[in-house]
Amino acid sequence: MEAHQAESQSPMVSRASAKKELPRHFRDNRHVWVFIELERGQVHPVSIELLGEGRKLADKLGVQLAGVVIGTAEGLGVRSAIAEAFAYGADLAYLVESPLLSDYRNEPFTKALSDLVILHKPEILLLGATSLGRDLAGSVATTLETGLTADCTELDVDADGSLAATRPTFGGSLLCTIYTLNSRPQMATVRPRVMATPKRVTHAIGPIIRHDLMMIEEEIVTKVLGFLPDERSEKINLAYADIVVAGGLGIGTAENLERVMLLARTIGGEFGCSRPLVQKGWMEVDRQIGQTGQTIRPKLYLAAGISGAVQHRVGVEGADLIVAINTDSNAPIFDFAHVAVVADxxxxxxxxxxAFTRRIPPHNQSMQVN
Ligand SMILES: Cc1cc2nc3c(=O)[nH]c(=O)nc-3n(C[C@H](O)[C@H](O)[C@H](O)COP(=O)(O)OP(=O)(O)OC[C@H]3O[C@@H](n4cnc5c(N)ncnc54)[C@H](O)[C@@H]3O)c2cc1C
Known part of the structure; x- marks a missing residue:
């Protein structure tokens, strides 16, 4: 395994100095795979976002896009995962079904995915950078002894067909493009909302290739004794909110954050914050936006008293409309905001x-502030 870092601006120039022949046994590796993650029977939206990205890579390489579904035949989870894979651009699907795969456990999922890779030889394998995806990607990459680039913000193929996986580095102050030069598949994880959701294609179908999980329960060390849902996980949905209002240090005090929350509630949105507010204990970590927090892609992002440091910017620049309120007309956030409001x-x-309360009927205002 070898991953080579290069400046994202000129991948071809820097690759030349590190050029290596891909070992012969990897030269047959073809196609782009996306692992379709099931979360309590539901397809995780990041898998849909990755299908959109995977489709673009497959088209550039002139290969097929496959969705990989691993789970149990019980319930509708794997059926809907396969349907969603085809609906969002997959040409074919791989399916590993077993009662042992009803809950996520690292060992059987790693075996299922690694065995599929060894048998069918994909060139690129993409997973969501969720808790499950990070766990699985790391163990599959080490099992297969291949390169994995985590938390990518951009994926592309360069002129010689290699995956160019770009991610922030050095605390977000630089972007680096990472290549897996002499092993396959080239693996990458991408956080939810970093990539756009592709358009759904209706009634798409394709071949399903089944594979048996060659494992018995006695071989699996981890046992699932029960499932305790995180009670907050249903309440905070920052990453997928259409409207987000956030406060930064310019808000001044923890009490002033109530103003951010009230505006968010009034316009039917979620609220969030920059990292220092979490560090001060003014807001919970699930509401932090940015490189080490949530990536958001709302229709409207309203940032109040946030300077726009690069670590914050990478989490919000996918928003359709960014409105920034800042007393400093030279604040960096004004470099990427669509609407700049110089004000307290x-x-x-x-x-x-x-003003919004007068214009928006009360039933359209969000009731979820906690
Ligand atoms: C490894 C690493 C990871 C990081 N990850 C994240 C991350 O995920 N998310 C994140 O946000 N940060 C992150 N940071 C921190 C980041 O570098 C910045 O320090 C942080 O974003 C600054 O927060 P801020 O904009 O709220 O505060 P400041 O930079 O202090 O900005 C406050 C802004 O408020 C303005 N202001 C002051 N008073 C008012 C007022 N009355 N009305 C309007 N505006 C006012 C000021 O002009 C200023 O622009 C990370 C840093 C590192 C090193």
Whole structure:
């Protein structure tokens, strides 16, 4: 395994200095695979986003896109995962079904995915950078002794067909493009919402290739004794919210954050914050936006008292409309905001809330502030 880092701007120039022949036994590896993650029987949206990205890579390489589904025949989970894979662009699906795969456990999932890879030889394998995806990707990469680039923000293929996986490095101050030069598959994980959701194709179908999990329960050390849902996970849905209002240090005090929350509730959105507010204990970590927090892609992002440091920017630049309120007309956030408001956010937020309250019927205002 060898991963080579290069400046993202000129991958071809820097690759030349590290060029290596791909070992002969990897030269037959073809096709792009996306692992379709099931979360309590539901397809995780990041898998759909990756199918969109995988489709683009497959088209550039002139190969097929496959969805990989691993789970149990009980319930509708794997059926809907296969249907979703085809509906979002897959040409074929691989399926490993077994009662042992009803809950995620590292050992059987690693075996299922690694065996599939060894048998069918994909060139590129993409997984969501979720808790499950990170766990699985790491163990599959080490089992197969191949390269894995985690938390990518951009995926592309370069002129000689290699996967160019770009991700932030050095605390987000640089972007680096990483290549897996002499092993296959080239693996990458991508966080939810980093890639756009592709358009759904209706009634798409394709071949399903089944594979048996060659494992028995006695071989699996991990046992699932029960499932305790995280009670907060249903409440905070920052990554998939259409409207997000966030506060930064410019808000001044923890009490002033109520103004951010009220505006978010009034316009039917979620609220979030920059990292220092989490570090001060003013907001829970699930509401942090940015490189080490959530990546969001709302229709409207309203940032109040946030300077726009690069680590924050990478988490919000997929928003359709960014409105920034800042007292400093030279604040970096104004370099990428679509609407710049030079004003005191502490005074402006309640004024905006009052103005929206007059215009938006109460039943359209969100009731979820906690
Ligand atoms: C490895 C690493 C990871 C990181 N990850 C993240 C991350 O995920 N998310 C994140 O957000 N940060 C992250 N950071 C921190 C990041 O570098 C910045 O320090 C942080 O984003 C700054 O937060 P801020 O904009 O709220 O505060 P500041 O940078 O202090 O900005 C406050 C802004 O408020 C303005 N202001 C002041 N008073 C008012 C007012 N009354 N009305 C309006 N505006 C006002 C100021 O002009 C200023 O622009 C990370 C840093 C590192 C090193």
């Amino acid at each position: 956010a502490i005074g402006l937020l309640p004024a905006l809330t009052a």
